[in-house]
Amino acid sequence: MSDPIRVLQYGLGPIGRAMARHVASRENLVLVGAVEIDPAKVGADLGTVIDLPEPLEIPVSGSLEEALAHASADAVLHTTQSYFPSFSPQILEILDAGLDVVSTSEELSFPWLSHPAEAGAIHAAAVRAGKTVLGTGVNPGFLMDTLPLALTALCQRVDRIEVTREMNASLRRGPFQMKIGSGLTVEAFEERMAQGRMGHVGLPESAGMIFDTLGKTLARFQTTVEPVVAGREIRTDHVTVSPGQVCGLKQIARADSPDGPFLTLTFIAALDHGTNEDTLRITGVPTLEVTLRGTNGDLATIAIAVNALFRVHGARPGLVTMRDLPLVARI
Amino acid sequence: MSDPIRVLQYGLGPIGRAMARHVASRENLVLVGAVEIDPAKVGADLGTVIDLPEPLEIPVSGSLEEALAHASADAVLHTTQSYFPSFSPQILEILDAGLDVVSTSEELSFPWLSHPAEAGAIHAAAVRAGKTVLGTGVNPGFLMDTLPLALTALCQRVDRIEVTREMNASLRRGPFQMKIGSGLTVEAFEERMAQGRMGHVGLPESAGMIFDTLGKTLARFQTTVEPVVAGREIRTDHVTVSPGQVCGLKQIARADSPDGPFLTLTFIAALDHGTNEDTLRITGVPTLEVTLRGTNGDLATIAIAVNALFRVHGARPGLVTMRDLPLVARI
Numbered sequence: 312m313s314d315p316i317r318v319l320q321y322g323l324g325p326i327g328r329a330m331a332r333h334v335a336s337r338e339n340l341v342l343v344g345a346v347e348i349d350p351a352k353v354g355a356d357l358g359t360v361i362d363l364p365e366p367l368e369i370p371v372s373g374s375l376e377e378a379l380a381h382a383s384a385d386a387v388l389h390t391t392q393s394y395f396p397s398f399s400p401q402i403l404e405i406l407d408a409g410l411d412v413v414s415t416s417e418e419l420s421f422p423w424l425s426h427p428a429e430a431g432a433i434h435a436a437a438v439r440a441g442k443t444v445l446g447t448g449v450n451p452g453f454l455m456d457t458l459p460l461a462l463t464a465l466c467q468r469v470d471r472i473e474v475t476r477e478m479n480a481s482l483r484r485g486p487f488q489m490k491i492g493s494g495l496t497v498e499a500f501e502e503r504m505a506q507g508r509m510g511h512v513g514l515p516e517s518a519g520m521i522f523d524t525l526g527k528t529l530a531r532f533q534t535t536v537e538p539v540v541a542g543r544e545i546r547t548d549h550v551t552v553s554p555g556q557v558c559g560l561k562q563i564a565r566a567d568s569p570d571g572p573f574l575t576l577t578f579i580a581a582l583d584h585g586t587n588e589d590t591l592r593i594t595g596v597p598t599l600e601v602t603l604r605g606t607n608g609d610l611a612t613i614a615i616a617v618n619a620l621f622r623v624h625g626a627r628p629g630l631v632t633m634r635d636l637p638l639v640a641r642i
Numbered sequence: 643m644s645d646p647i648r649v650l651q652y653g654l655g656p657i658g659r660a661m662a663r664h665v666a667s668r669e670n671l672v673l674v675g676a677v678e679i680d681p682a683k684v685g686a687d688l689g690t691v692i693d694l695p696e697p698l699e700i701p702v703s704g705s706l707e708e709a710l711a712h713a714s715a716d717a718v719l720h721t722t723q724s725y726f727p728s729f730s731p732q733i734l735e736i737l738d739a740g741l742d743v744v745s746t747s748e749e750l751s752f753p754w755l756s757h758p759a760e761a762g763a764i765h766a767a768a769v770r771a772g773k774t775v776l777g778t779g780v781n782p783g784f785l786m787d788t789l790p791l792a793l794t795a796l797c798q799r800v801d802r803i804e805v806t807r808e809m810n811a812s813l814r815r816g817p818f819q820m821k822i823g824s825g826l827t828v829e830a831f832e833e834r835m836a837q838g839r840m841g842h843v844g845l846p847e848s849a850g851m852i853f854d855t856l857g858k859t860l861a862r863f864q865t866t867v868e869p870v871v872a873g874r875e876i877r878t879d880h881v882t883v884s885p886g887q888v889c890g891l892k893q894i895a896r897a898d899s900p901d902g903p904f905l906t907l908t909f910i911a912a913l914d915h916g917t918n919e920d921t922l923r924i925t926g927v928p929t930l931e932v933t934l935r936g937t938n939g940d941l942a943t944i945a946i947a948v949n950a951l952f953r954v955h956g957a958r959p960g961l962v963t964m965r966d967l968p969l970v971a972r973i
Contacts, residue, residue, distance in 0.1 A: 333798055449796060453795065453796065457792075457969065458792070460969055460971040461788075461789070461792055461969055461970070461971065463949075463971045463972035464784065464945065464946045464949050464950070464970040464971055464972065465780060465784065465937055465941075465942035465945050465946055466942075466945050466949075466972045467664055467941060467944060467945040467948070467972070468972070469972050524969070524971050524973060525971065525972065525973060526973055595972075596941060596945075597936045597937070597938045597941045597942060598936050599934065599935070599936040599937065600934070600935040600936055601932065601933065601934050601935075602932065602933045603930065603931070603932050604930070604931040604932075605928045605929050605930040605931055606796055606928070606930065607928045610796075610798060610927060610928045611796035611797075611928060613798060614795065614796050614797050614798040614927075615795045615796055617798070618794075618795050618797075619795070633969070634968060634969040634971070635968050635969075636968065637965060637966050637967065637968065638788065638791055638792055638795075638855070638964070638965040638966075639792070639795040640791040640792065640794045640795055640855050640856065640965070641794035641795065641797045641798070641799070641800050641856065641926075642855060642856060642857055
């Protein structure tokens with residue numbers, strides 16, 4: 312058995328806290344510290360902040376530098392922001408400190424098509440540091456990219472790929488219920504959409520990984536988002552939605568090759584949504600139809616980021632994606 | 643675009659012929675020759691033997707040495723025998739000739755637990771040659787090992803894994819219908835079983851890959867095979883089965899860790915079987931349920947072996963398994 316990986320949790324929002332708690336429970340991993348900007352958490356005991364039964368005698372740090380003054384680490388689990396301008400300086404700082412990184416930042420999962428310059432800068436910094444960076448998660452990172460690609464291994468020919476993720480948001484956290492627009496008027500929803508502040512992040516990255524891996528040219532990429540409107544009152548622990556108000560969203564990304572439509576990614580998340588499963592259809596030789604149940608976004612994102620650590624630590628230096636690594640499993 | 647891989651097909655049975663035909667149709671691959679022991683095929687034009695519309699002006703060779711006297715090659719697609727004593731000398735010969743190998747030999751898919759000495763010999767020969775060997779296929783190679791392992795990436799904890807493959811054998815080739823015992827009496831079936839000449843090959847290999855990858859100790863492995871008996875007459879293009887005769891088999895492998903039952907692999911193949919799908923259940927956090935339709939054994943085995951070539955060619959030298967490679971996809 313190799314030495315345990317010493318892990319620093321960067322970001323203590325709901326996902327980050329649950330991830331740190333999971334790290335603390337795993338063999339071969341040691342939680343050595345955490346970084347968080349929320350002043351209410353900085354200085355508090357990490358064990359208390361992540362709801363462990365006992366204190367860890369490790370204070371939450373306000374910066375990476377401070378955290379590393381307290382403890383040595385091998386790798387960072389990074390759960391902060393979705394978009395490049397926000398997370399890029401953090402990733403570069405982690406690499407400069409000489410640590411591997413697994414991040415749930417959506418735009419990092421496959422940045423080579425949408426953000427080639429920023430990806431190149433992170434790759435160069437990782438190579439300089441001799442460390443490895445991976446962006447992953449359940450979506451993007453698995454359901455709409457790595458998994459359909461893995462299934463194409465069974466195909467002699469692939470003509471079309473369609474992935475649909477349908478989620479009953481009533482089963483999810485309050486912040487997620489708000490993020491999909493629950494309780495907004497349709498007008499407010501459309502307004503937020505127009506400001507680019509609504510919708511699932513990661514569909515361009517999933518499409519990018521699929522097209523690039525299959526050697527296809529992405530000729531056209533189009534996303535539409537529409538609100539799901541409640542037909543009757545819906546109450547959850549977090550929000551009450553009146554009939555006619557928004558209770559979720561339906562987002563569709565269509566990506567075409569020069570030959571025409573090739574990929575459709577559909578994301579539906581709504582309160583009281585009757586379907587809670589993922590379906591993949593790969594039309595080709597043979598045609599494959601796959602249905603998944605149980606891929607809870609929070610639980611699974613925490614799992615895949617932590618499981619990927621074992622492949623990222625010691626991998627070749629650079630910015631890698633899920634397709635580049637040996638099989639990530641719950642090792 | 644890199645240079646096309648020059649491929650030699652080793653074995654021209656039904657799967658090998660279909661595989662060679664597929665290679666001839668793929669970009670970035672060139673079919674440069676074939677080896678076959680059947681004297682009826684040796685010397686004949688390869689294009690004719692594999693049913694291409696035109697001759698290839700390449701004679702089928704009776705030995706690897708002869709094939710390589712005609713043409714240079716980079717890699718071999720190997721489709722001959724299931725068991726180590728039969729295929730091992732062939733793989734060693736291919737490595738000595740300095741070629742990469744992708745083989746559908748079931749026992750090669752994960753030989754490290756069941757055949758460590760033989761696996762070690764092949765690994766050493768591959769390292770000496772600076773070449774790479776992979777055993778793969780749809781099962782073993784994907785459905786009951788690589789895929790469930792890939793899905794555990796979404797799990798924080800894994801308590802049990804169950805995979806069931808149910809096949810309507812009426813949709814399959816004649817040799818497959820015979821292989822599962824169609825048309826035998828129950829007594830003849832039991833007799834062949836006792837001689838070890840019946841049943842799906844590869845369940846120990848799939849179990850081995852799962853246990854080894856998840857870091858679990860395989861404490862106990864048990865397989866049972868029972869005949870599926872026809873309730874009424876069944877006719878296919880290849881066989882007629884009377885009521886009371888065998889129309890297929892049901893094979894179950896159970897693999898336990900020291901803590902108790904962990905893995906169950908169930909393989910059901912029978913004529914007119916009403917279900918034609920694969921189901922995976924991973925009990926854990928979260929619990930995942932996955933259903934696959936369309937994973938035709940012949941089409942998919944040809945696809946995955948050919949698709950894997952692109953990852954094997956240029957990989958690190960040695961005997962590798964599907965879990966060691968970057969994502970295999972229909973690139």
